[in-house]
Amino acid sequence: MVGLSLAVLSFVGSHELLSHPLRRPLVDRLGEKGFMGLYSLVAFATFGWVVFEFLRAPDDLLWVAPGWAWAAGSALMFVASILFVGSMTAPNPALTMASGVLATHPEPQGALRVTRHPMLWSFAIWAIVHAGVSGRTPAVILAAGIGFLALFGAAMQDRKKRAALGERWAAWQAKTSFVPFATGRVWPGWIAVVGGALLFLVATWAHPRLGAPIVGPWSY
Secondary structure (H helix, E strand, O other): OHHHHHHHHHHHHHHHHHHOOOHHHHHHHHHHHHHHHHHHHHHHHHHHHHHHHHHHOOOOEOOOOOHHHHHHHHHHHHHHHHHHHHHOOOOOOOOOOHHHHHHHOOOOOHHHHOOOOHHHHHHHHHHHHHHHHHOEHHHHHHHHHHHHHHHHHHHHHHHHHHHHHOHHHHHHHOOOOOOOOOOOOOOOOHHHHHHHHHHHHHHHHHOHHHOOOOOHHHHO
16 A cells, blocks of 8 residues: 555656646756656656556455445546546637637637536546545545546646736636536536547446446446
8 A cells, every 4th residue: 555655646746746846947958849758758657656556455445335326426427527528629728729729719618618627627526436436445545646636736727827827817717617517507518418428338338347346327
């Protein structure tokens, strides 16, 4: 468990350091391509360490989730699938050339109407669900790291964009929300819903084939 904890800490910590305080000095020294090469190398190395330690960690059971938790987890993962697909089908000023996106899309589109961080929230929901229904120490440690990485990264992304774009970002941010559905908007668009439903069906179908429990509609 110590090895897994250290591996998760290195994965999360290196990601946050390279994404925020160390990004600018390293880009200035290495260039954008050099930085991306270093970033990818560190990410793959630390994630490989996480996988290695996860597979060899003792499979201690902390709690047994009740039946309703599995049903609730499936519903939440359906939402997470929609947010994940929606994050890739709507122009997001937090992930692309911000000034151009804000100029051409002053109103949040698709899943960005639900939350301005749909992909990161899909990861956070994944973490919450898998920690809750698994109840096993390795899964809880891994999920805690992924959940923290997603939500802390989202908060830092907001902070960085406010500093870089000022009032333009503040005006756009006021039209959406950090927490999903906080604005009362619940419809992310047909592409996100249909694509998310397909992703959810494929992922839950593959679940037992990867050694995990039968989940989602396939459990019925």
